[in-house]
Every structure is written in C-alpha cells, then in structure tokens.
Amino acid sequence: MTALLTVENLTIGFGNAAPVVDDVSFSVAPGKTLALVGESGSGKTLSCRSALRVLPGSAQVRSGKITLVGPDGAAGVDLLGLGERKMRAIRGGRISMIFQEPMRSLSPLHRIGNQVSEALKLHHNFDAKERKRRVLAMFERVGFPDPVRVYESYPFELSGGMRQRAMIAMAMVVRPDLLIADEPTTALDVTTQAQVLGLIKDLQAEYGMAVILVTHDLGVVANMADDVVVMNRGRVMEAGPAELILRDPHHPYTKDLMAAAPEIPATPASRSKEEERDYILEMRSVNKTYVLKGASAWKPKTVVQAVRGIDFGVERGKTLAVVGESGSGKTTCARMALGAERADPGASILFRAEPGAEAVNLQDLDRAERLAFQRKAQMVFQDPYSTLNPRMRVKDALCEPLDIHGIGTASERMDRAVEILKWVGLSENMLTRYPHAFSGGQRQRLSIARALMLGPTFLVCDEPTSALDVSVQEQVLQLLEDIRDRLNLSYLFISHDLAVVARIADEVAVMRAGLVVEQGPPEQLFYNPQHPYTKALIAAQPEPDIARPINLNIVAQGAGDPSSWPDAFRFDGAKAPPLTETAPGHKVRYHA
Amino acid sequence: MALLRFAVFRFLTMLATLVVVSVLVFVIITLPPGDYLSNQINELRATGQSAGIAKAEFLRAEYSLDQPLWKQYMIWAGFMPGPHGFAGLLQGEFGWSFEYDKPVADLVGGALWMTVLVNLAAVLFIYAVALPLGVLAAAKSKTWVDYTSAFVGYLGLATPNFLLALILFYYGNRYLNLPIGGLMDPQYEGQPMSFDKMKSVLIHLIIPTFVIGTSGAAAMMQRLRANLLDELGKPYVETARAKGLSEPRMLSKYPLRVAFNPFVADIGTLLPSLVSGSVLVSVVLGLQTIGPLLLSALKSQDLFLSAFVLMFVALLTLIGTLISDLLLALLDPRIRFGGRER
Numbered sequence: 001m002t003a004l005l006t007v008e009n010l011t012i013g014f015g016n017a018a019p020v021v022d023d024v025s026f027s028v029a030p031g032k033t034l035a036l037v038g039e040s041g042s043g044k045t046l047s048c049r050s051a052l053r054v055l056p057g058s059a060q061v062r063s064g065k066i067t068l069v070g071p072d073g074a075a076g077v078d079l080l081g082l083g084e085r086k087m088r089a090i091r092g093g094r095i096s097m098i099f100q101e102p103m104r105s106l107s108p109l110h111r112i113g114n115q116v117s118e119a120l121k122l123h124h125n126f127d128a129k130e131r132k133r134r135v136l137a138m139f140e141r142v143g144f145p146d147p148v149r150v151y152e153s154y155p156f157e158l159s160g161g162m163r164q165r166a167m168i169a170m171a172m173v174v175r176p177d178l179l180i181a182d183e184p185t186t187a188l189d190v191t192t193q194a195q196v197l198g199l200i201k202d203l204q205a206e207y208g209m210a211v212i213l214v215t216h217d218l219g220v221v222a223n224m225a226d227d228v229v230v231m232n233r234g235r236v237m238e239a240g241p242a243e244l245i246l247r248d249p250h251h252p253y254t255k256d257l258m259a260a261a262p263e264i265p266a267t268p269a270s271r272s273k274e275e276e277r278d279y280i281l282e283m284r285s286v287n288k289t290y291v292l293k294g295a296s297a298w299k300p301k302t303v304v305q306a307v308r309g310i311d312f313g314v315e316r317g318k319t320l321a322v323v324g325e326s327g328s329g330k331t332t333c334a335r336m337a338l339g340a341e342r343a344d345p346g347a348s349i350l351f352r353a354e355p356g357a358e359a360v361n362l363q364d365l366d367r368a369e370r371l372a373f374q375r376k377a378q379m380v381f382q383d384p385y386s387t388l389n390p391r392m393r394v395k396d397a398l399c400e401p402l403d404i405h406g407i408g409t410a411s412e413r414m415d416r417a418v419e420i421l422k423w424v425g426l427s428e429n430m431l432t433r434y435p436h437a438f439s440g441g442q443r444q445r446l447s448i449a450r451a452l453m454l455g456p457t458f459l460v461c462d463e464p465t466s467a468l469d470v471s472v473q474e475q476v477l478q479l480l481e482d483i484r485d486r487l488n489l490s491y492l493f494i495s496h497d498l499a500v501v502a503r504i505a506d507e508v509a510v511m512r513a514g515l516v517v518e519q520g521p522p523e524q525l526f527y528n529p530q531h532p533y534t535k536a537l538i539a540a541q542p543e544p545d546i547a548r549p550i551n552l553n554i555v556a557q558g559a560g561d562p563s564s565w566p567d568a569f570r571f572d573g574a575k576a577p578p579l580t581e582t583a584p585g586h587k588v589r590y591h592a
Numbered sequence: 593m594a595l596l597r598f599a600v601f602r603f604l605t606m607l608a609t610l611v612v613v614s615v616l617v618f619v620i621i622t623l624p625p626g627d628y629l630s631n632q633i634n635e636l637r638a639t640g641q642s643a644g645i646a647k648a649e650f651l652r653a654e655y656s657l658d659q660p661l662w663k664q665y666m667i668w669a670g671f672m673p674g675p676h677g678f679a680g681l682l683q684g685e686f687g688w689s690f691e692y693d694k695p696v697a698d699l700v701g702g703a704l705w706m707t708v709l710v711n712l713a714a715v716l717f718i719y720a721v722a723l724p725l726g727v728l729a730a731a732k733s734k735t736w737v738d739y740t741s742a743f744v745g746y747l748g749l750a751t752p753n754f755l756l757a758l759i760l761f762y763y764g765n766r767y768l769n770l771p772i773g774g775l776m777d778p779q780y781e782g783q784p785m786s787f788d789k790m791k792s793v794l795i796h797l798i799i800p801t802f803v804i805g806t807s808g809a810a811a812m813m814q815r816l817r818a819n820l821l822d823e824l825g826k827p828y829v830e831t832a833r834a835k836g837l838s839e840p841r842m843l844s845k846y847p848l849r850v851a852f853n854p855f856v857a858d859i860g861t862l863l864p865s866l867v868s869g870s871v872l873v874s875v876v877l878g879l880q881t882i883g884p885l886l887l888s889a890l891k892s893q894d895l896f897l898s899a900f901v902l903m904f905v906a907l908l909t910l911i912g913t914l915i916s917d918l919l920l921a922l923l924d925p926r927i928r929f930g931g932r933e934r
Binding site: 052054088089090091092093096097099100101104105106107108109110111118119122123154156167170 | 826827828830831832833834835836837838845846849850923924925926
C-alpha cells in the first residue's frame with residue numbers, strides 16, 4: 001500500500017546550533033496509526049509539526065522532503081515547498097492536529113461551537129445551518145451527552161477530558177486524511193486517557209484516516225499503533241511494526257524505555273504481614289469541607305466536601321499510597337497530613353515521631369510543637385520546575401531549611417548539604433549552580449535533597465514523578481526507595497498512576513469523590529480488586545504489551561459517575577456505603 | 593440579563609464612590625488655612641477699606657463659610673438646607689466663584705463641553721493610532737516595522753507635550769494654515785452651534801488632539817504590542833493556525849480578542865490622566881477647557897469653583913471605569929460567567 005504521508009531525511013535546527021531533528025524518515029499509510037515515541041527533547045513533536053509547517057518561528061527546516069499523496073491517489077506534493085495559500089488548505093483540511101494541553105489549546109473567549117464550526121467554514125462550502133448540524137452530530141459522536149449545550153459553552157466550563165473531546169471533534173469534523181495527535185492524553189487522568197484513546201481508535205476505524213500519534217508512553221503505543229518510530233535526541237533509533245518492536249526491541253534505547261515503563265507486575269509478590277502495627281501517622285475519621293462563596297451575595301454558599309471519612313495510617317518505614325483522579329481529594333489529604341490544612345472538628349490526625357513516643361495531634365499544635373513537627377515531616381512536590389526558586393543557588397536552597405530552624409553553623413550546614421547531595425546522586429560541584437542548569441530529573445533530586453536536609457522521618461510525596469519522562473521517573477522512584485530503606489523513612493505517596501504506586505507502596509488507598517473506595521495491600525488490590533472504580537483504574541492503565549489492550553467496558557463502567565455504579569457500590573448523594581473489610585487488611589466501600 | 597444586573601450594581605457603586613470622592617475633595621480643598629473670603633477680608637482690613645468688608649462678611653454668611661466644616665460640606669453637597677434651603681450639587685446648584693464674582697455654572701458652562709470634546713477626541717485618537725500600530729508591531733515583531741514604530745513611540749513619550757504643542761503650532765500654521773490657539777474662531781464665541789462653528793471647532797481640534805494624545809498613544813501601543821506578543825505564544829494560537837486560518841484572520845479573531853482586555857480596561861485610567869495632564873497644554877494652547885480654570889481656582893482658594901471642577905474630573909473618571917467594566921464583561925465570558933452555575 002502506498003504511504004499517505006512520507007517524511008524523508010528531515011533535518012531541523014535552531015539558528016546555527018546542531019540540528020534537533022537529524023535525518024529523520026518515516027511514513028504512514030492510509031487508515032494506519034504511526035506512533036512517534038521518545039522522551040522530551042527527542043524531536044518527535046518538531047518532526048510531526050513540520051508536516052503542517054507550524055514550527056516555532058526560530059526553527060528552520062534545513063533539508064528533507066515531506067510528501068502528501070493527493071486525494072484519490074493523485075501525485076504527491078512536497079509540503080515543504082508548497083505556497084502559503086495551498087498550505088492553508090491542507091492545514092485543518094487534509095491534515096488536522098490535536099494538541100497536548102486541552103486546557104490551553106482552545107481560545108478562552110470563543111464558544112466551543114464557534115471554534116469547531118470554524119474549521120468546517122474554512123474548508124467546506126456548507127451553509128451555516130448545515131455546518132451546525134454537522135458539528136452537533138460530531139459532538140454527539142465524540143460522546144457529549146448534550147451537544148447543544150456544549151455548542152454554546154465556553155472552554156472554561158468544560159473539564160479537561162471534555163475539552164480534549166471538543167478538540168477531537170474540531171479535528172475530525174472536516175474529515176481529514178491524516179490526524180496528528182501530539183501527546184493527546186498526557187495531561188489527562190488515566191481513566192479519561194483510556195476513553196479518549198478509545199474514541200480516537202473508533203473514529204479512525206469509522207472514517208479510515210491515518211493517525212500520527214506522538215507520545216512518550218509505550219503503553220499508549222501498544223494500545224494504538226500499527227507502526228512505531230522510536231526517537232532519541234533528534235534521530236530515529238528504531239522503526240518498524242509495533243508488534244515486532246514491542247515484543248522484541250533491538251536497539252538498546254528502546255530496551256531501556258521498555259524496562260523503565262512502569263507496569264503492574266503479572267504475579268503478586270507475597271509479603272509477610274505482621275500483626276502489630278506501628279503507625280507514624282494516623283488519620284482517623286477525617287473530614288474536610290470547603291465553603292465556597294455563592295455567585296452573588298444573595299445566593300446560598302456552596303459546601304464542597306473535599307474529603308469524607310478518611311481512616312488510615314502510615315506505618316513506620318513503609319509507604320502508604322493514595323491514588324485517585326484530579327479532584328478526588330488526595331492532595332487535600334496530603335496537606336492535612338502535613339498540618340498545612342485543618343480538618344473539620346472531630347478528626348484526629350496523630351503523629352508519633354519515635355516508636356512508642358507520645359503522639360501529637362496535628363489538629364491543635366502550639367508554635368513549639370508545630371516547629372518540632374515540621375522538622376520531622378517534609379514534602380516533595382509535583383513540579384520540580386516551579387518549586388525551586390530560580391534566583392537561589394542550590395546551596396542556598398538546601399541550607400535554607402536549616403537556616404529557618406537555626407540549626408548548626410554555616411560550615412556545618414554546608415557539610416550536610418554536600419552529604420545529602422551525594423545521597424541523591426548529585427555531585428558537590430553543583431552547589432553553586434542555579435536550578436535552571438539542571439534537568440527535570442535532577443531538579444526532582446534537588447527537591448528530595450531539600451526535603452531531607454532537616455533529617456525528617458516522614459515524607460509526603462505529592463505526585464513526585466508525574467512531571468518527568470519515563471526513564472527519569474524510574475530513576476527517581478528507585479532513589480525514593482533507596483532512601484526510604486536507608487533512613488527508615490515513611491512515605492505518604494500521592495499519585496494518579498497505579499503502576500507507579502504498584503512498585504513503591506506497601507498499602508494503597510483508592511480515592512474517588514473525596515471517599516476512599518478501596519484500601520488494602522497492593523497484592524490484594526491489584527489482583528483481587530473489588531470496587532468497579534479500582535477495576536477501571538487498573539484496566540485503564542496502558543501496558544506496553546500488545547496482548548493486553550485496554551478493556552474500555554470496564555473503564556467506562558467504573559470511571560463514570562458514582563451514581564452509575566452497580567447497586568452494591570452506588571453512592572446516593574451524600575450517602576455512601578460504609579467501608580467494609582472483605583479480607584484481612586482489604587477494605588471495600590460497598591453495601592454488604 | 594446578568595449583564596443588566598451587573599450594570600445596575602456597578603452604577604450604584606459608582607454613585608457611592610462619587611459621594612466618598614466629594615467628601616475627600618471638599619476636605620482636601622479646605623485643608624490649607626483660610627479661604628478666599630477671609631483672605632480678602634484680611635486684605636481689606638489691612639488697607640482700611642471697610643466698605644468691602646461688609647460685602648465679604650455677607651457672602652461668608654450667604655455661602656455658610658462661617659459654619660463648621662461638616663455643615664459646610666452637607667450644604668454644598670445638598671444633603672442639608674443652607675440659608676436658602678436645599679441648594680447644593682444634588683439640586684444642581686454649583687455655588688459661586690468668588691474670584692470671578694459669577695455663579696460657577698455660568699463660568700464653566702461652555703468649558704465643560706469643550707473639555708469633554710477635547711478629551712474624547714484625544715481618547716479616540718489614542719485608540720485609533722495605538723490599535724493598528726500595536727498590532728502591526730506585534731505581528732511583525734523584531735523587524736524594521738517594529739523598531740520604527742517603537743522609535744516613533746518613544747519619541748512621542750519623551751517629548752514634553754507643551755514643546756510639541758509649540759512646534760506643531762508653528763509648522764501647522766506655516767505650512768498647513770492651521771489656526772493658532774483657542775478652540776474656535778473668535779467670531780463664533782458665544783454664538784449658537786452652527787455648521788460653520790462646528791467646522792471651525794473641528795479644525796481647531798486637530799493640533800490639541802495630536803498633542804494631548806501622542807504620549808498616551810505611544811504608551812498604549814507598547815502595552816498592546818507586549819500583550820499581543822504574550823498571547824501569540826499560547827497554544828490556542830497554534831490550534832488556530834493548524835486549522836488553516838490565514839495569519840491576519842487568526843490574529844484578529846483570537847489573540848487580539850484576548851489582548852484587548854487591558855486595552856479596554858485602560859479607558860478608565862486614561863480620562864483623568866488626560867484631563868490633568870492637559871492643563872499645561874491648555875494653558876499653552878489657550879484652550880477654553882476647565883484645565884486653566886482649575887489651576888487659577890486652586891491658587892486663589894476659590895472653594896466652590898475648584899471643588900466643582902475636581903468633582904467633574906472624578907465623574908469623568910468614574911464614567912470611564914464604568915464603561916470599561918461593562919465593555920470587559922461584554923468582551924470576556926470569563927468575567928461575565930465567572931459565577932455561572934454548571
């Protein structure tokens with residue numbers, strides 16, 4: 001079969017620097033999916049954008065050829081040499097694109113309907129009525145329950161997954177020959193990701209278009225792609241049919257990527273369970289409600305129950321993982337565990353710094369107690385790019401906690417900084433640098449180092465790896481595990497990614513809508529999940545294994561609204577079934 | 593509907609603000625010791641002219657200047673009856689100018705409209721110049737178009753207004769035969785509005801508008817350029833490009849709409865700075881606006897005249913912000929539907 005789009009020997013560079021895309025070739029056949037896989041900076045995004053010629057202003061295509069076969073198999077044209085007017089007909093007409101950030105890829109000031117039907121207006125001669133009819137039909141096709149309302153909505157009124165559906169509708173409504181999807185699901189929750197991927201696949205089967213999927217996630221590749229191109233530092237490392245590459249990668253880089261991809265292990269690891277539990281942090285009957293101001297002074301105030309009836313503890317030297325989608329209340333949980341947020345009255349959050357020591361209740365700390373607690377409990381944040389002050393040298397950032405707590409002399413602080421920097425695998429000579437000189441993974445090491453400076457016994461890790469590339473994520477998880485075992489630390493680990501959690505956690509709590517729906521040791525939770533939402537989370541996890549595709553039925557059933565769950569699990573407004581123990585240590589929220 | 597409620601709400605807050613402003617204006621003007629009449633009485637006493645003293649004393653009582661400050665304010669604002677019953681701002685009585693020995697209303701009548709006219713023309717000039725130049729500079733950023741417009745803009749910002757006025761007067765009169773000084777030919781002064789009078793006013797407006805508006809336009813242009821450049825880097829611009837929109841249509845439909853917000857919000861702050869900034873220009877150009885009046889009234893502690901002029905400027909400002917707030921709500925659904933329930 002002749003290829004629809006062929007990229008030959010493409011080289012792109014900025015200014016006089018070495019090329020960032022170097023001699024890249026690939027092609028995609030009609031109706032097939034090509035995945036461009038690589039980590040950030042691998043040139044995968046630039047390569048696919050050059051097909052639309054929507055590159056950043058300073059990037060220049062130095063050489064190469066991009067041929068798009070004309071409709072009905074007519075002779076191909078070189079897109080790089082095409083005039084601007086003809087190029088505009090191809091952009092959005094024959095090739096459409098979906099972008100990574102659905103939150104920011106739609107204009108905030110124009111209605112969704114306006115933005116979507118504009119694509120039709122530009123490329124087809126339909127009258128206004130026919131345009132609207134087609135857009136509404138497409139909205140229905142991408143799964144909006146109320147297309148008319150969405151047509152009149154502004155982007156800020158929709159959730160991230162809904163916006164990405166609107167983007168897909170915008171790309172698909174013109175019936176393009178080729179869809180370029182640039183990390184279309186990276187910013188989405190795992191269950192939403194599964195649904196959006198499923199939608200793209202269905203639409204592809206229905207309309208027979210070709211898809212170029214840009215991603216860093218081999219799990220997504222395994223679920224979507226027919227062919228794979230693995231890129232690293234602007235070069236193609238390995239290319240070929242997805243099945244061959246995923247089953248039997250040849251290039252060492254592909255092998256590394258495969259090894260780094262987190263997955264839920266196929267066989268349960270057996271763990272011995274001691275009876276006596278030594279909790280470093282216990283959260284018992286913890287609720288948190290926020291009161292939002294009404295739309296106007298006369299409207300009643302809205303009460304949001306961010307967290308309801310949390311009841312778990314972090315064991316000393318162990319890791320408790322809290323898993324859930326955005327808005328599930330997991331971050332509120334973390335903030336309360338650090339005493340940064342007060343739970344509603346009646347809660348008890350107890351912290352024992354030493355085994356057998358007297359517990360302090362984080363709900364009412366005086367100044368001295370709070371200071372002492374803060375030395376023992378520290379936090380590692382999600383985004384290493386924004387949590388380090390760009391104007392502070394590494395040594396200042398590291399010594400600042402000691403400074404605030406008035407510990408040691410300047411030279412002692414410095415010695416400690418050097419020591420800890422070595423623990424996290426960075427070298428002493430980096431002390432005088434500024435954060436911008438570090439990569440994402442190194443920055444996350446720095447923020448771990450900063451958290452360790454005070455010698456804490458308890459760390460709250462709030463999605464510490466979700467902003468990182470897969471291979472870097474693997475290294476950071478390894479580091480966290482090493483440090484935990486070496487220093488006998490205890491972690492409260494917040495994540496939306498079950499596969500990450502599977503590796504590090506000793507106990508897992510799955511949250512949805514402010515409630516823990518299932519809680520237990522990973523071997524119980526992953527191999528004998530009881531709750532439909534847990535099942536959906538596990539099913540939605542893309543595995544880099546062609547033989548284990550995402551089962552969308554399970555995802556759809558569990559990830560829907562709590563009122564659509566099977567009878568035994570259903571929430572009815574504020575009333576939820578109780579958390580009941582089904583096996584030792586394994587609790588599920590259901591009507592027994 | 594929500595917009596209408598918002599408009600009513602904003603209007604009510606505007607009225608409340610106006611009351612607060614009136615208190616401030618009155619208090620600040622009366623802060624320096626003495627007033628126009630007591631100064632005059634002292635002067636008359638010193639020169640031994642007892643005849644004038646009686647008249648001045650009479651005026652003091654007539655305008656309640658012998659009352660305590662809070663009473664003076666209440667009577668001036670029209671919240672309390674004075675010697676002649678309710679006769680304050682609320683009732684449309686603006687008081688008496690002691691210096692000119694005329695009612696304030698007669699004194700400022702024509703000047704008010706001229707002020708509004710001149711400043712409105714300046715605002716329109718600013719927007720008309722800044723919009724295309726700012727967009728052009730952003731669209732062609734880092735090219736000669738951008739650099740040239742920035743250079744001209746900075747020149748406009750850096751040149752003192754009155755200097756620009758003098759230069760333009762000289763060359764405008766010499767080469768374009770534009771009239772010097774005033775807002776109309778002398779023969780039309782005091783005449784009812786006619787077509788010829790209007791033409792004369794418009795011709796006289798050209799140079800003042802240009803002079804008053806230049807620096808504002810330069811600043812506005814740079815702001816618009818910076819905002820637009822910010823927006824051009826956002827992902828939704830890329831979406832629009834990938835859709836196949838041509839560059840000019842993309843630019844005007846998407847980023848410009850967003851960059852327009854600060855542009856619109858500036859209306860409110862533009863008006864007062866124009867009015868106070870144009871005092872010197874009005875003096876130099878001999879424009880019959882309230883600027884020169886305000887200057888002399890403040891110098892001679894002419895209480896009612898200066899208070900009225902200041903109130904008028906405050907009113908202009910508040911109306912400006914009201915307009916910009918309403919326009920913003922119209923333009924930006926995030927403001928309009930900020931509290932819309934899902």
